[in-house]
Amino acid sequence: MELAQETGPILRRPLHEEATDRLRDLIVQGRLAPGARLNERLLTAQLGVSRTPLREAFKVLATEGLVELLPNRGAIVSPIDAERLRETLAVMGVLEGLAGELACRNATEAQLNEIRALHYEMLACHARGDLAGYFKFNQAIHLKLVKYSGNATLYNAYRQLNGTIRRARYMANLSQERWDEAVREHEEILAVLGARDVKRIKVLLTDHLTHKLASVVGELKAEDR
Amino acid sequence: MELAQETGPILRRPLHEEATDRLRDLIVQGRLAPGARLNERLLTAQLGVSRTPLREAFKVLATEGLVELLPNRGAIVSPIDAERLRETLAVMGVLEGLAGELACRNATEAQLNEIRALHYEMLACHARGDLAGYFKFNQAIHLKLVKYSGNATLYNAYRQLNGTIRRARYMANLSQERWDEAVREHEEILAVLGARDVKRIKVLLTDHLTHKLASVVGELKAEDR
DNA sequence: ACCTCCTCCTTTGTATGCAATCCTGGCGCC
DNA sequence: GGCGCCAGGATTGCATACAAAGGAGGAGGT
Numbered sequence: 255m256e257l258a259q260e261t262g263p264i265l266r267r268p269l270h271e272e273a274t275d276r277l278r279d280l281i282v283q284g285r286l287a288p289g290a291r292l293n294e295r296l297l298t299a300q301l302g303v304s305r306t307p308l309r310e311a312f313k314v315l316a317t318e319g320l321v322e323l324l325p326n327r328g329a330i331v332s333p334i335d336a337e338r339l340r341e342t343l344a345v346m347g348v349l350e351g352l353a354g355e356l357a358c359r360n361a362t363e364a365q366l367n368e369i370r371a372l373h374y375e376m377l378a379c380h381a382r383g384d385l386a387g388y389f390k391f392n393q394a395i396h397l398k399l400v401k402y403s404g405n406a407t408l409y410n411a412y413r414q415l416n417g418t419i420r421r422a423r424y425m426a427n428l429s430q431e432r433w434d435e436a437v438r439e440h441e442e443i444l445a446v447l448g449a450r451d452v453k454r455i456k457v458l459l460t461d462h463l464t465h466k467l468a469s470v471v472g473e474l475k476a477e478d479r
Numbered sequence: 480m481e482l483a484q485e486t487g488p489i490l491r492r493p494l495h496e497e498a499t500d501r502l503r504d505l506i507v508q509g510r511l512a513p514g515a516r517l518n519e520r521l522l523t524a525q526l527g528v529s530r531t532p533l534r535e536a537f538k539v540l541a542t543e544g545l546v547e548l549l550p551n552r553g554a555i556v557s558p559i560d561a562e563r564l565r566e567t568l569a570v571m572g573v574l575e576g577l578a579g580e581l582a583c584r585n586a587t588e589a590q591l592n593e594i595r596a597l598h599y600e601m602l603a604c605h606a607r608g609d610l611a612g613y614f615k616f617n618q619a620i621h622l623k624l625v626k627y628s629g630n631a632t633l634y635n636a637y638r639q640l641n642g643t644i645r646r647a648r649y650m651a652n653l654s655q656e657r658w659d660e661a662v663r664e665h666e667e668i669l670a671v672l673g674a675r676d677v678k679r680i681k682v683l684l685t686d687h688l689t690h691k692l693a694s695v696v697g698e699l700k701a702e703d704r
Numbered sequence: 705a706c707c708t709c710c711t712c713c714t715t716t717g718t719a720t721g722c723a724a725t726c727c728t729g730g731c732g733c734c
Numbered sequence: 735g736g737c738g739c740c741a742g743g744a745t746t747g748c749a750t751a752c753a754a755a756g757g758a759g760g761a762g763g764t
Contacts, residue, residue, distance in 0.1 A: 267550075268548075268550055268717070268718095269717075269718070270538065270717085270718090293745085294745075294746075295744095295745080303718085303719095304718060304719045304720075305718095305719080305720085305746090306531065306717080306718055306719065306720090307717085307718070307719095309535065309746090309747090310534065310535055310538045313495065313535045313538055313539050314538050314539065314541075314542050316539075317539050317542050317543065318542065319632075319635070323493075325492075325493055325725095325746090325747090326724085326725050326726065326745090326746060326747075327725085327726065327727090327745085327746075328745070328746065338631075338632060341630045341631060341632035341633060342632045344577065344581075344630060344632075344633070345574070345577065345630070345632055345633050345636055347577075348573040348574065348576065348577045349570070349573065349574075351573065352569065352570065352572075352573045356569075405566045405569060405570070406563075406566060407544075407563060407566035407567045407569075407570055407640070407643075408566060408569070408570050410544070411570055411636055411639075411640070414636075415632070415636070493747070493748095494747080494748070495747085495748090518715080519715075519716070520714095520715080528748085528749095529748060529749045529750075530716090530748095530749080530750085531747080531748055531749065531750090532747085532748070532749095534716090534717090550716090550717090550755095551715090551716060551717075551754085551755050551756065552715085552716075552755090552756070552757095553715070553716060705764105706763105706764090707762105707763090707764080708761100708762085708763080708764095709760105709761090709762085709763095710759105710760090710761085710762100711758100711759090711760090711761100712757105712758090712759090712760105713756105713757090713758085713759100714755105714756085714757080714758095715754105715755085715756075715757095716753105716754085716755075716756085717752105717753085717754075717755085718751105718752085718753080718754095719750100719751085719752080719753095720749100720750085720751075720752090721748105721749085721750080721751090722747105722748090722749080722750095723746105723747090723748085723749095724745105724746085724747075724748095725744105725745080725746070725747085726743105726744085726745075726746085727742105727743090727744080727745090728741100728742085728743080728744095729740105729741095729742090729743105730739105730740090730741090730742105731738105731739085731740080731741095732737105732738090732739080732740095733736105733737085733738085733739095734735105734736090734737080734738095
């Protein structure tokens, strides 16, 4: 009989945190659709918490922009509109540009290797045509890059904006051409990062995001039809 | 007898919003010192609300980074440390760079004139040596600039980060030389904005923020002694 | 004297209760 | 027939009650 599972430090997080994270995941993954009403009674039952922590979660997600609070009428999942996506990607573009610059300067070789590993995992997914896996590793790479900039504030800001984008990702498909192009861009970004070419990485990342923007917004428009 | 005061639309905001704003102001103005413990009982009495909306406000301010939640031990005002300021200003630098670029393209002449008006108000304060007034108009100018970029997401992100900085502003003094220099920089920014020189404005704003960074961090260090 | 443990009090975390608001649908009136 | 109005029910907003955790202070042991 197992005496102790590998649980790490005994984890007892506040319920409102747990609720916030669970809800955020549900929204980001699109399992709570944009525009959907968030019924307190339903969600309390579903999450097994009372209304208080749940409502605290609503407030947090509202400041993150994932939820909209309608006074006296509850909360809804923020609708996704192309304009807001455009805005968000523009902001993320400059954030990632800065992140790349800082990462070029500050990241250790070990950290770069971690990113490289993720990159190869991503290539594997691309080769297999595994889009979900591709997105996952793609996300991970971008997040790590920002993290390894060493600027925690930047990382936080980036993460928050990222929630908005991820939702769209789950909705929008990706053309094969754009996919191939994105992979090529990643290859180049990684090379430049390894070379610690501060000036060039900024341009590359900004461009990469601009292309992503065009792609996502294009796909979204296509879905509107 | 007056039948109707000019109240505009009847304003009935949720208590938690009101509480959030009031608390945020208290923190930003430094009336709740960094590191200070936020006692729920005290604050409920002071704000005249019950614990529920107050605690919701805590959560919101925590995601904004102005408050830290210590599980089972309540909340404190986030301490100000130079490193975090550095980080924040770096991020705001690129955000404002983007904002300037967009404002150059999108702002109407009327909007630019609004900024110009604020600029002259600011000059007046500078001439009088009115530092508090100067900060106020300075803030207003930067916020308007970002707002007139036309990117609401950018504006939100900027505003949030700005809270952290404003707190430091109330603490750190300003050398006369740096003050004069800042005013000159503003003059130039305004001129370039009027000329709609997209490339140049970005450089100017980024530099301006870099200088601000150096100034604020320098002053903060000076206070540590 | 110092450390430890225990207890009490304070404060926080969560659940629940109550009042106010909003939506639904059905009735009356034009 | 359509419009507006008025319950009734459901849902939210806020307050409060209850349970659990943290911290302070004193008694007892070494």
